[in-house]
Amino acid sequence: MAQWIEVIIRSVSIIFGLFFITKLLGKKQLSKLSFFEYIVGITVGDIAGALSMDIELNLVNGIVSILIWSLFPLVISFISLRSKGFRDIVEGKSRTFIQDGKILEKNLKREKYSTDELLEQLRKKDIFQVSDVDFAILETNGELSVLLKKEKQPVRWEDLFNKTLPVKTPLTIIMDGEFLEETIYGAGYSLAWVKEQLIMRKKKVQDIFLGQIDATGTIYFDYYDDQLEKNGGEV
Template identity: 70%
Template sequence: MPSWIEVIIRSTLLILGLFFITKLLGKKQLSKLSFFEYILGITVGDIAGTLSMDIELHVINGVVSILIWTLFPIIISIFSLKSKKFRDIVEGKATTFIQDGKILEENLRNEKYSTDELLEQLRKRDVFNVSDVEFAILETNGELSVLLKKEMQAVKWGDLFPDGSSDKVPLTVIMDGTYLNETIYSAGYSIDWIRNKLKLKCANVEDVFLGQVDSSGNLYLDYYDDDKQQ
């Protein structure tokens, strides 16, 4: 068989294989990539490109290598969905950069983030004064989330009927059917208080996928069973 025909066959099969792998990994891989996912994409692409062009390489060895690199993140994703602690180790935690209009310099240093980089990210969100920011949080994917102070936000329907309360970031108190004790107690609440809220809603913590408490003390629940009413 001529070498150019073998290259065409190899390339076609690898393209189809990579398409299948992308579908298998899910849509998350198409959005913001984590550090490990970025390395995975480069490595798998390099293996596929080398395998398609170098006809002296054994196809089976290359396919095995690609499968190993593909299965590893799938296994990590499965464990991450089952364990919050494992997910924190692999993906890290969000870091607060600005709180109540004040820059938390120590958090910037821990994330190797310069002041210029922070100001640049704020300007991309049309924020030019740090004092206008209520919260700025660096997410685990490297994206900076910004919450402006209430007086600096665009006018909403609720602003026409102010109750005098300031906006606060909702606290996640339940995740994957488990109480987040550290968050609950650091916010001044207790497990018993959350349990009483659950009783009022006739809900069990094991049935809750996500639970958040807003600044007014209201508990929002998202159930595993999507048909269950709030």
């Protein structure tokens, strides 16, 4: 067989293989990658490119290597979905940079984030004054999420009819069926009070996928057994 024909066969086979692996890993791969997923993507791409061009390389060994590298993100994702502690280790935790218009310098240092970098990220969101920011948090994917103070936000329908409430970032108090005690007590509530709210709803903490509380003390619970449409939420 001519070498150029073998290169074509290898390339087409690897393209279809990578497409299948990408679909298997999920849509998250197309949006925001974690550090580990980024490393895996580079490595798999490098292996695939080498297999396509170098006909002296054993194709079977290369495919096995790609499968092994692709298997790790699947295993990590599977464990991460079931363990917040493991997810915090692999993906890290979000970090608050600005609260009530004040920069939290210690958190900047922990993330090795300079003041210039913070101001640059704010300018990209058309924010030029730190005092205009009510809340800014560095997400685990490296993106900065910002909530402006109420008086700096665009006017809404509720504003015109004086039906507005103080806008504060809701706090997550339950995640993946586990209490986040540090957040609960930090918000001025007690674990016993949150448990009472669950009892009133005839639920256990294990039934809660996500629990949040807003500035007014209103709790929102998202349950594992939500009744959705039969299409599973697909559109």
